[in-house]
Amino acid sequence: MREKLLYGLGLAAILYLVRNLYVIFLVLPDELAQGAIYRVFYFHLPGYFTAALCYLLAGIFSAMYLITRKWKWDSLAAAITEVGLPFAAMNLITGMIWGRIIWGIWWTWDPRLTSALISALIYAGYLMLRQAIPDPTERAKNSAVMAIFAFASVIFTYKSNEWFRTQHPGPVLSIRTGGGTIDPQMEWMLAHNLFALLLLAGLLLAIRWRQEERQREIESLRREALSFS
Amino acid sequence: MIEARNFTYMFYGFAAAWTVIVIYVITLVSREKKLGQEVATLKKLIAEKEQSR
């Protein structure tokens, strides 16, 4: 049953993404100033939101683990952090390619870029910490604490960077600007693609979560195989 | 509909975005296999131990 649900989810995500790609390439017009390149934006921004949502949920799941001490929250936190990172990479890479064209450089130490990179580094550190702790109970507890610190510092880095000048384009979505800076058609496309990426992230999360549970099963089996001999 | 300006870089952008996801899916699948094998060997080991007891 669960298998079938996963296959169904996977198929839905792929079909949705293909449909979105069709619209992005063949239906939507070019942006006046930037030409074709602006289209990476349809992955750049939704990728960022997906990663940010993953970070947020990782913090919540970790707090839930510390409160309830139920394994499921630990596995969920681990899985969602890992799933968030490819989306963060998608965001960073498309951003760099866009920057190469529009700004003429691959990377600039702009606050927003910097904070996105720092966040990715912090969460990569979280995964490294998990790998390094052999005892499952200690691993769950310590990485949950780390996730909470990580989330606090991601928020802190992001907020403190907002105070500084930036050459990164400002908010474009009508939620933040009150409308007018972006073509509604394009904004709709962004929403569609965000939805598609979230669907994909949900699928990856489900797979990764199951793997994490199985990993723990292996650890206790190994412990059983080694003990009482 | 698509004009030629910046077209190659747009292509790079999409290719990069999808490569990342595909690589991640490949690691997921390979891990799935490894985990399955490991569970099987451990279960066999424990069953043998129970028998020899």
Added chain:
Amino acid sequence: MSNPLMQGSGVMLGAQGVWRYFGDFPALRDITFEIEPGACVALLGHNGAGKTTLLKLLARLAAPQKGTIAAPPLTETGYLGHGLGLYEDLSAIENLRFWGELHGAAEEASGQWLKRVELDHVATAPVRQFSRGMRQRVALGRAFQHFPKLLVLDEPFTGLDERSVKLLQEVLREALERGSTIVLSSHQIPEVMALATRTLKLDRGRLV
């Protein structure tokens, strides 16, 4: 506060349906027992049976995932684990004073303890220079000098020299006379059985 004169002062000590897990693997399974005040309980069992885990729960070093543990507060507990718990760079008296302060022991207790274990002549030498037997005698003070109502000792006889074994038996007997409750695990069955009023045996995480 603990008081050596409180003869037979009762402590609540026991476990009710206790489970403790390593991952999904239960190291302790449904442990239930009660220990009467003033008893000396020997905890027996093979390696990996869960003795250390159970002792840590009694010393409130960890909490069970299921069930409840009744034990006195930390100020009235003396715990001696596998490690000696001494700082190599500090002197014997500094070590004992530090642990004594944390446990709320009387100020002169540390000096008295060192005299008791015949180490007062090297009280100001750093522990780094001590032999293993001397360290063990200092370390006992960590658990005993504040006269706790509950003593939790994990393999206290392992690796002791002859003199320390005798000393440990003496101080354990004194503690029992004072009314303390003692729980200890051991492989050295004869040494323990001379003192123990009852035994608990663990097998694969279960009481048998």
Added chain:
Amino acid sequence: MIAAAWQIARKDLRQELRSKESLNAALSLTVVLLILFSFAFDPAAEDSKQWSGGLLWLVYSFAGALIVNRSFARELMNDCLEALRASPVPSSALFLGKAVACFLILMGVELTALPAFCIFYDVSLLGAPWTFIATLALTTWAVTVLGTMFSALTVNLHMRELMLPVLVYPMLIPPLVAAIELTRGVITGEPASEIWFRLLIGFDIIFTALAVALAEVVLTD
């Protein structure tokens, strides 16, 4: 609670003064790095006042990593950490005591190395000494409070010396950026924005509160 924290801090300081393990290592590392950096960046260059403050904080943060690493690691020998957990000291007091000890040790190293920095890079901090001292204290606390927390989180790892900087440095970027900007202001004589102080104070408050609140979780099984 404060009394217990102070007992722990005093014990750590006494241990450190006896063994001088991290003091010596941190102090010699700072001096060596200051010398090495003088080859990479010319101290006689005209713009040296612009970047020498940043270099100082780079060096200090390396020294900080060495010192906080020892904080919980020194409790490993003879299982002292377990004995501390079995004692009635609240975990938050244990954590705070260790953080305070690290703070004092790191401050000691920083103040000792400061004259060398001023001489090597021809820098005077006397233009705004109080701004510098406040920056020094606030940033050192930021480094030690987060560093001590991660010292506790990584204490049982085989690779803790490697893991700790990898985990902590990314999180320390905001306070270090603030410290660099403020120090540059002191050195060049053009005061930096006050916003950096607010950042430092905010960071210290938030992360101290978080660390104290989570100390219990980290230090009990």
